[in-house]
Amino acid sequence: MTASLKQTRFKIGGMDCASCAAKIDTAVRRLDGVADVSVSVTGASMTVSHGGALPEDKVLRQVARLGYGIVKADVKAGARISAGKADDHNHADHEGHDHEGHDHEGHDHGGQPAGKEAAASSHLHSDAEPGQAWWRSRRAALTLSCAAALLAAYGIGHVVPAVERWAFLAALLVGLVPIARRALMAALAGTPFSIEMLMTIAAVGAVMIGATEEAAAVVVLFLIGEMLEGVAAGRARASIQGLADLVPKTALVERNGDIVELAAEELAVGDVIVVRPGDRIPADGEIIEGSSDIDEAPVTGESTPKRKSVGEAVFAGTISTDGVLKLRVTAAASDNTIARVVRLVEEAQEAKAPTERFIDRFSHYYTPAVLVVGALVALLPPLLAGGDWNEWIYKGLAILLIGCPCALVISTPAAIAAGLATGARRGLLMKGGAVLEGFAGITAVAFDKTGTLTQGKPVVTDVLPFGRDERAVLALAAALEQGSSHPLAVAILDRAKADKAPVPPALAARAISGKGVEGKVGGVAVFLGSGQAAAERATLTEAQRLAIDGLNSQGKTVSVLVADGTVAGLIAMRDEPRADAAAGIAALKGEGIRAVMLTGDNSRTAEAIAASLGIEARAELLPQDKQRIVGELQGEGLKVAKVGDGINDAPALAAADIGIAMGGGTDVALETADAAILHGRVTDVWRMIKLSRAVMANIRQNITVALGLKVVFLVTTIAGITGLWPAILADTGATVLVTANAMRLLRWRG
Numbered sequence: 001m002t003a004s005l006k007q008t009r010f011k012i013g014g015m016d017c018a019s020c021a022a023k024i025d026t027a028v029r030r031l032d033g034v035a036d037v038s039v040s041v042t043g044a045s046m047t048v049s050h051g052g053a054l055p056e057d058k059v060l061r062q063v064a065r066l067g068y069g070i071v072k073a074d075v076k077a078g079a080r081i082s083a084g085k086a087d088d089h090n091h092a093d094h095e096g097h098d099h100e101g102h103d104h105e106g107h108d109h110g111g112q113p114a115g116k117e118a119a120a121s122s123h124l125h126s127d128a129e130p131g132q133a134w135w136r137s138r139r140a141a142l143t144l145s146c147a148a149a150l151l152a153a154y155g156i157g158h159v160v161p162a163v164e165r166w167a168f169l170a171a172l173l174v175g176l177v178p179i180a181r182r183a184l185m186a187a188l189a190g191t192p193f194s195i196e197m198l199m200t201i202a203a204v205g206a207v208m209i210g211a212t213e214e215a216a217a218v219v220v221l222f223l224i225g226e227m228l229e230g231v232a233a234g235r236a237r238a239s240i241q242g243l244a245d246l247v248p249k250t251a252l253v254e255r256n257g258d259i260v261e262l263a264a265e266e267l268a269v270g271d272v273i274v275v276r277p278g279d280r281i282p283a284d285g286e287i288i289e290g291s292s293d294i295d296e297a298p299v300t301g302e303s304t305p306k307r308k309s310v311g312e313a314v315f316a317g318t319i320s321t322d323g324v325l326k327l328r329v330t331a332a333a334s335d336n337t338i339a340r341v342v343r344l345v346e347e348a349q350e351a352k353a354p355t356e357r358f359i360d361r362f363s364h365y366y367t368p369a370v371l372v373v374g375a376l377v378a379l380l381p382p383l384l385a386g387g388d389w390n391e392w393i394y395k396g397l398a399i400l401l402i403g404c405p406c407a408l409v410i411s412t413p414a415a416i417a418a419g420l421a422t423g424a425r426r427g428l429l430m431k432g433g434a435v436l437e438g439f440a441g442i443t444a445v446a447f448d449k450t451g452t453l454t455q456g457k458p459v460v461t462d463v464l465p466f467g468r469d470e471r472a473v474l475a476l477a478a479a480l481e482q483g484s485s486h487p488l489a490v491a492i493l494d495r496a497k498a499d500k501a502p503v504p505p506a507l508a509a510r511a512i513s514g515k516g517v518e519g520k521v522g523g524v525a526v527f528l529g530s531g532q533a534a535a536e537r538a539t540l541t542e543a544q545r546l547a548i549d550g551l552n553s554q555g556k557t558v559s560v561l562v563a564d565g566t567v568a569g570l571i572a573m574r575d576e577p578r579a580d581a582a583a584g585i586a587a588l589k590g591e592g593i594r595a596v597m598l599t600g601d602n603s604r605t606a607e608a609i610a611a612s613l614g615i616e617a618r619a620e621l622l623p624q625d626k627q628r629i630v631g632e633l634q635g636e637g638l639k640v641a642k643v644g645d646g647i648n649d650a651p652a653l654a655a656a657d658i659g660i661a662m663g664g665g666t667d668v669a670l671e672t673a674d675a676a677i678l679h680g681r682v683t684d685v686w687r688m689i690k691l692s693r694a695v696m697a698n699i700r701q702n703i704t705v706a707l708g709l710k711v712v713f714l715v716t717t718i719a720g721i722t723g724l725w726p727a728i729l730a731d732t733g734a735t736v737l738v739t740a741n742a743m744r745l746l747r748w749r750g
Contacts, residue, residue: 004051005035005036005049005050005051006049006050006051006054007047007048007049007050008047008048008050008054008056008059008072009045009046009047009048009072009073010045010046010047010048010059010060010063010070010071010072010073011044011045011070011071011072011073012024012039012044012045012046012063012068012069012070013044013068013069013070013071014067014068014069014139015039015041015044015068019194019195019405019406019409019410020041020068021039021040021041021413022039022191022409023066023186023189023191023194024037024039024046024063024066024068025037025039026189026190026191027062027063027065027066027186027189027190027191028046028048028059028062028063029190030062030189030190031055031058031059031062032055033050033051033052033053033054033055034048034049034050034054034059035049035050035051036048036049037049040417041413041414041417045073046063046070056072060072062189065185065188065189066182066185066186066189067178067181067182067185137227139223139226139227140227142174142175142178142223143175143220143223143224143226143227145174145175146171146174146175146216146219146220146223147220147223147224149170149171149174149175149216150168150171150216150217150220152167152171153167153168153170153171153213153216164213165212168212168213168215168216169207169212169216171216172203172207172212172215172216172219175216175219175220175222175223176199176200176203176215176219179196179199179200179203179219179222180196180200182194182196183196183197183199183200193367193368193371194367195404195405195406198367198370198371198400198401198403198404199218199219199222199401199404201371201397201400202215202218202397202398202400202401202724203215203218203219205393205396205397206218206394206397206724208393209390209393209394209397210390211394211724214723214724214725215724217724217725218401218724218725218727218728221725221728221729221732222728222732224732225406225728225731225732225733225735225736228732228735228736228739246280246316246317246338247264247280247282247283247316247317247333247336247338247339248264248279248280248282249263249264250262250263250264250282251263251264251267251273251282251283252273252274252275252276253267253271253272253273253274254271254272254273254274254326259274264282264283264333265333265334266333267282267283267329267332267333268329268332269329269330269331269332270328270329271283271328271329272288272326272327272328272329273285273326273327273329274324274325274326274327275292275320275324275325275326275327276320276324277292277320277321277322277323277324278319278320278321279319279320280317280318280319281294281314281315281316281317281318281319281320281325281327282316283316283327283329283330283331283332283333283336284313284314284315284316284329284330284331284336284337285313285314285327285328285329285330285331286311286312286313286314286327286328286330287308287309287310287311287312287313287314287325287326287327288310288326288327288328289310289325289326290309290310290323290324290325290326291307291308291309291310291323291325292307292308292320292321292322292323292324292325293305293306293307293308293320293321293322293323294306294307294308294314294318294319294320294321295318295319295320295321296315296318305321313330314327315336315337315338316331316336316337316338316339317337317338337678341424341429341678342424362408366403366405366408367403367405369403370399370400370403370404370405371400371403373399373403374396374397374399374400374403375396376396377392377395377396377399377718378392378393378395378396378397379392379396391720394723394724395717395718395720395723397724398717398722398723398724398726398727399714399717399718399727401724401727401728401730401731402710402713402714402717402727402730402731403710403714404731406731406735407702407705407706407709407731407734407735407737407738408703408706408707408710410735410738410739410742411699411702411703411705411706411738411742412433412699412702412703413433414702414738414739414742414743415695415698415699415702415741415742415745416433416436416437416695416699417742418695418698418742418743418744418745418746419436419691419692419694419695419698419745419748420433420436421746422691422745422746422747422748423436423688423691426684426687426750427677427678427679427681427684428675428677428678428684428687428688428691429675429676429677429678430674430675430688431674431675435658435674435675436691436692436695437692437695437696438639438657438658438674438692439641439658439675439688439689439691439692439693440689440692440693440695440696441639441657442593442639442640442641442657442658442689443592443593443594443638443639443640444593444594444595444596444633444638444639444640444641445588445593445594445595445596445640445641445642445643445685446596446597446598446626446629446630446633446640446641446642446643446652446656447595447596447597447598447615447643447644447682448597448598448599448626448643448644448645448649448662449575449597449598449599449601449606449609450575450599450601450645451645451662452643452644452645452662452682453577453578453581453597453609453613453615453682454575454576454577454578454581454609455575455576455577455578456575457487457490457491457575458487458488458491458557458573458574458575459491459494459495459573459574459575459576460491460492460494460495460571460572460573461556461572461573461574461576462551462556462570462571462572463495463569463570463571463572464547464569464570464571464572465568465569466544466566466567466568466569466570467566467568468568468569470499470569471499471500471501471502472501472568473561473568473569473571474492474495474496474499474501474571475496475501475502475503475504476521476524476526476528476561476563476568477492477496477528477559477561477569477571478492478493478496478501478503479503479504479505479506479509479519479521479526480506480509480517480518480519480521480526480528481493481517481528482503482505482506482509484517488557488559488573491573492559492571492573504521504522505521506519506520506521506526507519507520507521508520512529512533515529515530515533516528516529516530516533516534516559517529524563524564525563525564525565526561526562526563526568527561527562527563528559528560528561528562528571529559529560530558530559530560531545531548531558531560533560534560534562534567537562537565538562538565538566538567539567540560540567541567544567544570547570548560548570551570551572552604553604553608554572554574554608555574555604555605555606555607555608555609556572556573556574556608557572557573557574558570558571558572558573559571559572559573574605574608577609577612577613578680578681578682580681580682580683581613581682582612582613582614583682583683584681584682584683584684584685584686585613585614585615585682586614587683587686588685588686588689589614591686591689591690593689594633594638595615595616596615596616596617596618596629596633597609597610597613597615597616597617597618598618598621598625598626598629598630598652599617599618599619599620599621600619600620600621600622601619601620602619602620603619603620605619606618606619606620607619623649623650623651623652624651626642626649626651626652627651627652627654627655629652630642630652630655630656631655634655634657639657640656640657640658641656641657641658641659641660641685642655642656642658642659642660643660643662643677643685644659644660644661644662644673645661645662653673658673658674658675659673659674659675660673660674660675660676660677660685660688661673661675661676661677662676662677662680675688687750690750691748691750694745694748695745698741698742698744698745701741702738702741702742705734705737705738705741706734706738709730709733709734710730710731710734712730713726713727713730
């Protein structure tokens with residue numbers, strides 16, 4: 001797509017399988033001004049790329065004629081767009097009705113203004129209103145009506161045998177007319193070989209050879225299969241849309257000293273909101289008052305709440321369990337972490353995986369081939385071998401039903417969509433099916449150190465006192481560091497707070513460039529700085545020098561505390577590995593995946609961290625060096641994933657087969673690279689690979705089921721063992737099995 005193209009997004013109602021998406025894609029591509037079309041079944045959406053102004057009325061009408069509801073995705077509450085035109089007057093009855101935040105599947109947005117043909121054709125694929133049970137949908141009503149008509153036909157035929165055939169014909173027409181209408185509309189829109197066309201040909205052919213009862217039963221079974229597909233597709237959509245439902249609808253906002261309740265979607269960046277104990281947090285924000293244990297399980301899957309206080313960030317949808325918090329909103333409702341995750345997953349589901357693209361191309365030739373095979377089976381034996389015409393036409397029609405590509409076409413996208421959704425719910429964001437599929441082949445992972453394998457900030461690891469206790473050493477050091485924002489100063493202050501060391505005031509405190517900080521604490525002259533600078537103010541014993549060297553050899557930065565001209569203690573600090581880093585590296589090795597650390601840090605620190613994690617290290621690297629090493633690994637035949645912060649590692653992320661941004665919900669973590677680990681867990685790299693492999697295994701199972709059943713019933717049909725009923729059961733059954741198997745991925749735990 002060129003930079004000059006614009007994009008318009010639509011929500012589609014009643015679309016439940018890849019065949020539906022293909023019909024819509026083909027129909028919309030035929031319109032003037034349309035450059036590209038991307039349709040997501042799970043997202044129930046369509047993105048149209050176009051150069052100039054898009055003829056929206058034509059897009060809406062074209063989709064409505066195929067039998068699907070459609071509305072422009074950015075339509076505001078009360079401003080409905082349907083297949084005919086935009087209603088620019090206010091709909092009083094739609095006040096407050098959010099056309100963007102819920103699933104439009106239940107609305108016949110495309111039916112009314114588009115004309116009678118659109119209204120009639122939309123009957124089959126109109127789904128339930130949001131919140132309604134599936135059995136109250138129009139699709140279910142049609143299925144139940146056709147089934148009831150079939151049962152009535154059996155009863156009438158038993159009581160009045162003379163009209164039995166006409167009763168079954170009437171039952172058949174109840175279900176077949178909508179199907180045939182959609183087949184015709186699809187053919188006119190560029191998809192002549194649709195599943196509906198195969199069904200229509202088979203049903204009409206069966207009537208012509210006197211198999212009216214079977215034709216009616218086959219249509220009922222087909223409608224049941226369609227309905228079950230819709231239920232499964234709805235579950236897949238709900239799995240990711242459930243994330244959006246985590247955010248409360250209202251928020252308590254501080255305005256002019258008062259607390260008022262407003263809709264969460266009205267919150268603006270900078271607003272101050274109050275969150276009570278037990279409440280869900282309505283927006284991304286920063287704590288400005290209070291502290292609380294934050295239950296992030298609904299968003300991150302973390303089993304243990306995290307204690308958060310002033311200055312720390314919180315996500316929308318998480319729960320404040322035991323404290324009252326005041327937050328400053330840092331992102332509008334449309335741009336909070338959950339909204340961006342949902343948007344990213346919907347966009348990712350529109351990007352097809354290589355396997356899915358292959359299946360699409362295969363089915364493009366497969367369906368016409370089925371028609372040819374069915375025709376040959378029906379015609380050749382009677383023409384060449386004197387076979388019975390009725391018998392072989394019957395077999396040819398059964399082959400049309402067996403050959404329906406629905407199960408095969410849905411086998412891959414259903415698994416991909418379920419995999420993307422379940423990954424997103426666990427903070428594993430992958431930008432499209434190609435990325436999800438690519439993880440399965442990863443054989444090496446290159447990690448950045450700072451902020452990726454480590455926490456990204458130093459912490460105090462050792463306090464060695466001389467002539468004083470640890471708390472006294474921390475108290476003197478913290479007194480000098482009060483008010484400083486230097487990372488080492490913050491580490492000392494945090495440790496003093498954690499150890500409950502008193503922090504007395506320091507007088508005449510000042511920083512000495514390149515050396516440290518000095519001042520007076522309780523009348524005592526105190527200095528805190530490097531070992532070399534400390535040696536200028538006090539005599540270090542041999543034991544103290546050895547201790548400093550030993551700590552340095554572990555990659556730690558050592559600050560020496562001097563009080564009244566003598567060494568009072570040593571404070572060692574280091575950017576420590578993440579709690580799960582060692583487990584994450586071990587898990588990758590357990591899968592036979594090579595792990596390597598690439599860092600710009602000094603060799604001593606790198607080697608110390610690497611030794612504690614069991615990973616090989618390359619240190620003192622510039623960004624271009626990291627890119628070069630990724631290329632060298634690829635030259636060894638490895639498929640490389642690069643994990644970094646998405647900024648400094650940009651060249652290496654771009655060079656890798658898959659680039660992964662590590663972050664805590666930041667824009668960088670969500671928008672850089674091919675994938676993002678939302679919650680900063682090293683083990684999540686392993687989980688991404690495991691999820692990808694589970695998805696690929698699921699796809700292989702689905703394709704085996706879809707093709708295997710067809711082969712079995714093809715043989716039995718030609719042999720005269722099975723007929724129309726088993727044929728449609730094979731197709732419907734395979735579709736249901738494939739969809740159900742894909743939905744198992746929604747329960748994946750990693």
